[in-house]
Amino acid sequence: MFRLAKYLKPYLGATILTLFLLFLQTIANLLLPTLMAKIVDIGIPNGNTSYILSVGFYMLLVALLGSAFMVFANLNSAKVAMGFSKDLRRDLFIKVESFSLGEFNKLGTSSLITRTTNDITQVQQLVLMSLRMMVTAPLMVIGGLIMALSTNLELSVVLAFSIPILLVVIGLVAKFGMPLFKSMQVKLDQLNLVLRENLTGIRVIRAFNKVTYEQKRFDAANKDLTSTAIRVNKIMAVLMPSMMIILNLTSVAIIWFGAVRIEAGSFEVGSLIAFIQYVMQIMMALVMVTMMFVMIPRAAASAERINEVLETPFEIQDHVHELTHSSLHGQIVYKDVTFNYPNSEEPALSHISFETTPGKITAIIGGTGSGKSTLINLIPRFYDTTSGEILVNGVNIKDMPQEELRNKVGLVPQKALLFSGTIRDNLKYGKEDATDEDLWRALDIAQARDFVSNMEKGLDSYISQGGTNVSGGQKQRLCIARALVREPEIYIFDDSFSALDFKTDSALRKALKSEVTESAMILVAQRISTIMDADEILVLFDGKVVGQGTHRELLDTCEVYKEIALSQLSKEEIENGK
Numbered sequence: 141m142f143r144l145a146k147y148l149k150p151y152l153g154a155t156i157l158t159l160f161l162l163f164l165q166t167i168a169n170l171l172l173p174t175l176m177a178k179i180v181d182i183g184i185p186n187g188n189t190s191y192i193l194s195v196g197f198y199m200l201l202v203a204l205l206g207s208a209f210m211v212f213a214n215l216n217s218a219k220v221a222m223g224f225s226k227d228l229r230r231d232l233f234i235k236v237e238s239f240s241l242g243e244f245n246k247l248g249t250s251s252l253i254t255r256t257t258n259d260i261t262q263v264q265q266l267v268l269m270s271l272r273m274m275v276t277a278p279l280m281v282i283g284g285l286i287m288a289l290s291t292n293l294e295l296s297v298v299l300a301f302s303i304p305i306l307l308v309v310i311g312l313v314a315k316f317g318m319p320l321f322k323s324m325q326v327k328l329d330q331l332n333l334v335l336r337e338n339l340t341g342i343r344v345i346r347a348f349n350k351v352t353y354e355q356k357r358f359d360a361a362n363k364d365l366t367s368t369a370i371r372v373n374k375i376m377a378v379l380m381p382s383m384m385i386i387l388n389l390t391s392v393a394i395i396w397f398g399a400v401r402i403e404a405g406s407f408e409v410g411s412l413i414a415f416i417q418y419v420m421q422i423m424m425a426l427v428m429v430t431m432m433f434v435m436i437p438r439a440a441a442s443a444e445r446i447n448e449v450l451e452t453p454f455e456i457q458d459h460v461h462e463l464t465h466s467s468l469h470g471q472i473v474y475k476d477v478t479f480n481y482p483n484s485e486e487p488a489l490s491h492i493s494f495e496t497t498p499g500k501i502t503a504i505i506g507g508t509g510s511g512k513s514t515l516i517n518l519i520p521r522f523y524d525t526t527s528g529e530i531l532v533n534g535v536n537i538k539d540m541p542q543e544e545l546r547n548k549v550g551l552v553p554q555k556a557l558l559f560s561g562t563i564r565d566n567l568k569y570g571k572e573d574a575t576d577e578d579l580w581r582a583l584d585i586a587q588a589r590d591f592v593s594n595m596e597k598g599l600d601s602y603i604s605q606g607g608t609n610v611s612g613g614q615k616q617r618l619c620i621a622r623a624l625v626r627e628p629e630i631y632i633f634d635d636s637f638s639a640l641d642f643k644t645d646s647a648l649r650k651a652l653k654s655e656v657t658e659s660a661m662i663l664v665a666q667r668i669s670t671i672m673d674a675d676e677i678l679v680l681f682d683g684k685v686v687g688q689g690t691h692r693e694l695l696d697t698c699e700v701y702k703e704i705a706l707s708q709l710s711k712e713e714i715e716n717g718k
């Protein structure tokens with residue numbers, strides 16, 4: 141937890157001011173009982189009204205000042221705690237944004253959300269409480285003890301019994317509460333995971349009539365979290381009354397022994413009242429410390445989870461930071477590339493070698509799970525190759541800054557994804573200074589001009605979260621247009637034509653071929669009709685290239701390709717293709 145203390149550095153001034161204000165407020169609190177004792181012991185017995193009034197006025201002033209110090213201290217501590225959590229959230233977000241897909245898979249999206257929100261809130265609350273308690277509690281205990289001892293040494297013996305009992309209670313809470321608090325965060329993760337899957341998969345859940353099943357799954361996670369929370373609250377429920385019992389018994393003991401001494405004439409009523417107030421201040425400070433003990437384990441567990449993210453080393457790092465210079469443009473070369481997913485023994489890709497030529501389409505076909513997406517995910521370095529190398533314009537991509545590399549890539553993902561905002565916002569995602577003319581040109585190539593211009597607001601039409609208010613094919617075409625606006629050196633289409641009808645698919649490929657003449661184009665597809673005209677086709681099977689050539693060549697040389705073709709095309713279509 142202390143490793144996060146550096147986030148308090150920018151707020152050092154405000155922190156010191158808070159502590160100083162709280163110091164003054166505690167001093168004011170410690171003064172009040174003595175002043176009251178003076179009124180009771182000197183003012184009242186002597187009937188000295190002016191003395192009572194002047195001490196009373198002094199008391200009022202001290203109380204008002206104490207309150208004012210407290211208000212400013214609370215305001216300041218809130219600013220410090222909020223600033224601390226804002227900076228921490230920002231750093232966590234920046235770190236997570238730079239994660240490779242492997243790191244995402246390891247930590248899990250839901251857990252990353254909980255860590256950025258709830259975990260930070262836990263630590264933030266502890267920072268707030270600590271700031272408020274750090275000076276107040278020890279000062280109240282020490283100051284209260286000094287004042288109590290100076291008021292009456294004999295009566296202070298009562299404290300020698302009650303304080304250790306209170307400390308034992310605090311120790312018990314820490315012992316039994318700590319493991320429960322830690323497990324609460326993990327259970328919250330699980331609840332978030334179920335909730336997230338439900339919200340994103342709502343259509344599938346309804347279509348499969350799995351609403352009741354999902355409710356049960358949510359209930360299970362919810363009950364698990366609730367039962368831990370109840371156990372925590374049971375401890376808390378015992379804690380407060382036990383503290384109050386100790387507090388009240390201490391008061392009774394003090395009044396009892398105090399009364400005996402007053403009767404014997406060795407003690408004054410006012411001093412007894414002051415003594416009780418000091419003891420209450422000491423006990424209350426200890427209660428506050430107990431509250432902190434309750435918060436510490438939970439916040440410590442949260443801090444550990446936050447640090448785990450912040451300290452995760454990047455699997456993919458920039459070894460060079462300077463831009464690379466090359467006279468080549470839009471050229472990709474795979475040299476004997478093999479790739480294993482982390483924790484997977486079988487390679488997803490084995491000994492892949494091929495190269496692309498600018499303006500030419502390189503297609504990749506293969507059955508599901510043959511490694512097509514894995515192969516193209518290596519180009520923008522979502523993962524790094526296990527062995528072999530990938531060269532872009534003659535430079536190994538590991539020797540190129542990631543930003544430079546990704547600037548060269550226009551990726552259309554397998555799962556079309558749009559962001560909430562207008563069509564214009566979405567299309568300009570990769571090139572902020574694109575003009576409307578650029579956008580319409582991209583929409584033309586992507587065969588999306590018609591449906592966008594038919595929309596009431598054209599480019600200003602609103603796309604809802606996840607692009608749910610456009611059809612699958614429209615979404616794919618907008619994603620293709622988004623990549624085109626960027627005019628990158630490398631186009632990667634990951635099964636991006638799957639939702640298009642044959643006519644649109646063919647028109648789009650024709651437009652791409654005539655308009656994109658200087659970039660590399662890699663096209664992954666399941667449909668043979670989509671890749672038939674490609675300049676070169678790679679056939680993948682179980683992570684290996686089992687065929688390479690044009691459609692015609694492959695029909696003669698590659699059994700796997702022939703099988704795929706036969707399953708999708710009629711004999712005549714195959715003969716015509718030949």
Ligand SMILES: Nc1ncnc2c1ncn2[C@@H]1O[C@H](COP(=O)(O)OP(=O)(O)OP(=O)(O)O)[C@@H](O)[C@H]1O
Binds near residue numbers: 509511512513
């Ligand atoms: N994140 C991952 N962790 C471990 N293994 C993975 C991961 N992603 C994919 N795989 C495995 O790697 C292999 C290739 O998967 P990939 O997604 O590249 O196939 P694909 O040819 O694109 O399939 P599809 O056409 O169904 O999209 C599969 O066996 C798959 O189970």
